[in-house]
Amino acid sequence: MKNLTGKTVFITGGSRGIGAAIARKLAAMGAFVAFSYHNSEHAANALVAEIEHAGGNALAIKADNTDHRALQGAIQQLGASRKNIDILINNAGIFDARPVESFSVEDLDSTLNVNVRAVFIASQAVLKHMPNGGRIINIGSNLATRVPGPGLSLYAMSKAALVGLTKAMARELGHRRINVNIVHPGSTDTDMNPANGEHAGGQLALMAIPKFNSAMDVANVVSWLAEEAGQALTGTEITVDHGANI
Template identity: 55%
Template sequence: MPMANLAGKKAFVTGGSRGIGAAIVKRLAAEGADVAFTYARSGERAGEVASAVEAEGRRAMSIQADNRDPDSVRTAVEKAAKTFGGLDILVNSAGIYEEASIDELTLEDFDRTLDVNLRAAFIASRAAVDHMPDGGRIVAIGSNLAVRVPFPGISLYAMSKSALIGLTKGLARDLGSRGITANVVHPGSTDTDMNPATGEGADVQRSIMAIPRFGDPAEVAGLVAWLAGPQARGVTGAEFTIDGGANA
């Protein structure tokens, strides 16, 4: 069982109603944090995640937000900070995945990918640090594809996650004097509804792993919770890959 390493902390997670984001919300709550999170469409899923947080005895707040809309992201952060009385932890988890060859991609595809995977993280970070005390935590959910691109058709996604590395390392430098850490977690193939372990192409993904199995979202959430906790106060500007050795 998780320890109460985050007792009394207040967290904000973008994209927290499904997949890895939902697992992170639940793990932070299990370790003692109150958690606000955004969701794009499914109020029902968001309600289920919020109920799981409340079952841990913690406060939950689900906020519908469009990650392509800067005002929507900023307002969500401000609302959470006002309700909770500040924010100690920010997890930039929301993301989309576009797959197409360069000769098929459009400028709209480019803009949409950067808006959600990068610009929203910048906006959330910029808004959150105004409400974050010294010693706060920022964790970005990147991708092992930011480091290695083993298949065609993922240039936009890889680019956006590579840029997220630069943003997060820059935050580590900007905020280091306040003891605020900023790190990136790079999941590989993880069993979610976006990329199920039984889906088309799953065997090809497993073929490049040293440990040929899809990850569990809870494993990623455990690493995020450690980075958000007291034992990681000296860890900043770092990347952590959890991909079964696909990038080994």
């Protein structure tokens, strides 16, 4: 169903994995989908071609999420060309897992710059182009709320910070009817965490239904929040992890 016809979407880190699945899903629903990428130019161009071949509309914009001027510039470019940006998906993120004592200050800054700072900057920048009734959807992690093993301190901290940001923005932007929510994926079958990888067994053991998400499982929840059906939800956390956190 073309429930998003006429809407413009911006996705950070949309060339691969969950971001690419969200781009495919929202484009199939009729939205014009723009997404940022950093190094994956071939994957970004291939995704644009795939979406256009299926009858959708997509645009890839090169922007490093650690560079606030580049991120702001990408959003300004899209806003100037499309008039409005109706939906923002803050998807870009990095995962660094190791003992807490091994992290340097530079490691701390690197993770927080992408996982937290860039989300704040993108959200702030897009509000200049977002009409009343827009959507901001942050991609968190089920590790923000439950940490089942060691080595996850930095990542869990960064994703937990997004919960507070999501709830605060939801409260602040309510007068504009802008819904702000966060989706927490659990173990998801991507090139970063394949379902047949060496660490998959331990992850499956945590789940009520022992099955990895597909990237489209997450995209389906995001798409529901993006369309009219999700209008009553704001400041809400939705966990997609086959029961790993229950």
